[in-house]
Amino acid sequence: MNHIKAFGLAKWATGEKLELIEMEGEVGLVQDLSDTLMIIKTKTISQFQKIDSLPSKKGRWYYMPFNKEIIQLILATPDCNQNNIEMLISAIQSKILNGNIILNDIQKDNILKLLNYFEKQYNKDPKQIKQIMQTLDNTKLSVQQNIEKLINNKDQLSQIEIKSLELEDTSKVFYDTASAVHRKNRLNRLKRRLFIGGIAFISLSFLFYWIFY
Numbered sequence: 001m002n003h004i005k006a007f008g009l010a011k012w013a014t015g016e017k018l019e020l021i022e023m024e025g026e027v028g029l030v031q032d033l034s035d036t037l038m039i040i041k042t043k044t045i046s047q048f049q050k051i052d053s054l055p056s057k058k059g060r061w062y063y064m065p066f067n068k069e070i071i072q073l074i075l076a077t078p079d080c081n082q083n084n085i086e087m088l089i090s091a092i093q094s095k096i097l098n099g100n101i102i103l104n105d106i107q108k109d110n111i112l113k114l115l116n117y118f119e120k121q122y123n124k125d126p127k128q129i130k131q132i133m134q135t136l137d138n139t140k141l142s143v144q145q146n147i148e149k150l151i152n153n154k155d156q157l158s159q160i161e162i163k164s165l166e167l168e169d170t171s172k173v174f175y176d177t178a179s180a181v182h183r184k185n186r187l188n189r190l191k192r193r194l195f196i197g198g199i200a201f202i203s204l205s206f207l208f209y210w211i212f213y
Contacts, residue, residue: 002026003080004119005059007092007111008033008073009066009101015041018070019103021111023119029075032058036073045071051086064089070101088118 002023009019015037022029036056045065053062055078062085063073072089096110097103103111 001077002119003077004088004115005029005075005077006033006073007115008061008075009103010037010040010071010073011069012037012040012043012045012063012065012071013069018101019108021108021115023112023115026058029058032056032075033061033073036061040071051082051089053082062086062089066093066097066101084118084121088114 002025004023005026006020006022006029008017008021010017010033015034017030017033017037020030020033036054039054040063047065047068049065051062051064053060056075059075060078060080061073061075062082063071064086066072072093074085074089076085092111092114096107096114100107
């Protein structure tokens with residue numbers, strides 16, 4: 001027998017069921033929830049209300065406001081610690097729902113995983129569960145930070161590769177420019193030598209002409 005049986009979302013003013021996620025092996029919960037919602041809609045509920053509960057044929061429905069229209073519900077056995085149920089509802093709201101009441105398959109699967117986790121821990125002291133949840137959060141954060149670090153390192157490597165390519169291109173341009181300047185200087189030196197040689201040839205020719213003629 002499950003101690004944590006189901007999670008639901010509903011409109012408290014109209015008693016309309018929005019979502020119901022049931023643990024494996026549970027039956028007849030849709031009608032049980034509908035009967036409970038008919039009672040809840042007669043109550044005055046504040047958006048900032050603390051956790052409350054109602055008995056039902058299948059156990060006890062614990063409920064807390066999600067916003068000014070929607071409530072979250074957990075069906076559990078009466079022997080479950082209410083603080084643990086409140087922690088479960090808060091964990092679902094903060095870690096999975098993120099302000100959304102239309103759930104996708106991944107969110108539903110994650111909610112079911114949380115239900116199963118709290119099912120295994122149902123009789124533990126709330127402080128123990130809180131410590132375990134904090135450890136899980138820290139581990140998740142550490143993994144996320146490591147992934148981000150790897151991504152950043154990859155980006156840095158990419159930047160280094162780009163800079164290396166840019167440096168290689170710059171070096172090539174510098175080499176080509178230096179080679180062109182060197183060739184130009186060699187050509188200029190050759191021109192100067194030819195010019196000086198031409199002048200010398202003309203001078204000698206003139207000198208020979210003047211001496212021998």
